[in-house]
Amino acid sequence: MKTNIYGLLLEEMEELIVSIGIEKYRTKQIVEWLYQRDVDSFMEMTNLPLAKRSLLANAFEIQKVSLKRQLNSKDGKTIKYLLGFSDGEAVETVLMRQPYGNSVCVSSQVGCGMGCVFCASTLNGLVRNLSAGEMLSQVLFINQILKQEGKAVNNIVIMGSGEPLANYDNVIKFIRLCHEAYCLNLSYRNVTLSTSGIVPVIDKLSNEGLPITLSISLHAPDNSIRSSIMPINIHYKIEEIIAAADRYTKNTGRRVTYEYTLIAGINDDTEHAKQLVKLLKGKIINVNLIPVNDVIERGLHRPKQDKIKNFESVLRLNHINVTVRKEMGADIQAACGQLRNESLNK
Incomplete structure (x- = not known):
């Protein structure tokens, strides 16, 4: 079997190509063809001698995503892609055109094993982790589309299907790849990672020296509610997560961002907002309120607008830096997992 060369760091690729008799300096040419010019074949690498290209083609392969389905929002600002891998599995990746740039929401796993009741990604459980190359391929697939418009990917949010910290090594490698000049040359500060709160791995991440934005899915003001909607809370309580x-x-x-999904009748009352203030007041943080996308399979619904505004007001009056996530792509089911589940059901 050929080795998939897509998704390797420069130093990893150097070792491989030297082992088949290609000069080390050729590595820079190869990674630029793969990650900047997004070629599908070694034969397209025209600044390499034909004999070298043949050596590469005989030893290695280039595995990238393929488009299975695409949904465009009516306002043209959001596009949701169902992208397939060589083993037949698929994930969702979302392009969001925002005033501050083009953001891509990336999946880190096929499915999810965390069991959060408000998330469609977890309905069919965890299938497998994605490799660094499979995550990178999602971003570069969209980057090639943007290049045709004279644009590029400006921000990456690892908030798609899966728990990134449960696929730690591949996610860190993916982030480092995106930062490399021979790839996207993206600042670490333009990367956001969202986690349900695996405390020991948050601590591990904090020691990596990567100044990425950490976003924590809190979604409840006390342990009783959080445990009922997020099984991870059985292992790591709210107080432990906030300390991490x-x-x-x-x-x-x-600055850490806390995500709080507002679910009608579960965590959207004024009292819940006051409890959240007690947890977070005085901390240098952001709170991102997210009115839930209806998950039919779970019977969960979005709160009425006055409830959302009241919750926001309680936080703002208590000097908590808060935003309400601008809804993007609701008409194309842009929430994680919905398009994949629909495809699986078919």
Whole structure:
């Protein structure tokens, strides 16, 4: 079997190509063809001698995503892609055109094993982790589309299907690849990673020296509610997660964002907002309120607009930095997992 060369760091690729008799300096040419010019075949690498290209083709392969389905929002700002891999599995990746740039929401796993009741990604459980190359391929697929418009990917949010910290090594490698000049040359500060709160791995991440934005899925103001909607809370309580977030800020100098999905009748009352204030007041953080996308299979619904505004007001009056996530792509089911589940059901 041929080795998939897509998704390797420069130093990893150097070792491989030298082992088949190709000069080390050729590595820079190869990675630029793969990650900047997005070629599908070694034969397209025209600044390499034909004999070298043949050596590469005989030893290695280039595995990238293929488009299975695409949904465009009516306003043209959001596009949702169902992207397939060589083993037949697929994930969703979303392009969001925003005033501050083009953001791509990337999946880190096929499915998800975290069991959060408000998320469609977890309905069919975890299938497998994605490799660094499979995550990178999602981004570069969209980057090639943007290049045709004279644009590029400006921000990456690892908030698609899966728990990134449960696929730690591949996710870190993916982030490092995106930062490399021979790839996307993206600042670490333009990368956001969202986690349900695996405390020991948050601490591990804080020691990586990567100044990425950490976003924590809190979604409840107390352990009773959080445990009922997020099984991870059985292992890591809210107080432990907030303490880990504080350590992350101390180690990296980066402000943590807490995501709070508002679900009608579960966590959207004024009292819940006051409890959240007690947890977070005085901390240098952001709160991102996310009115839930209806998940029919779970019977969960979006709160009425006055409930959302009231919850926001309680936080704002108590000097909590808060935003309500601008809804993008609701008409194309842009929430994680919905398009993949529909495809699986068919």
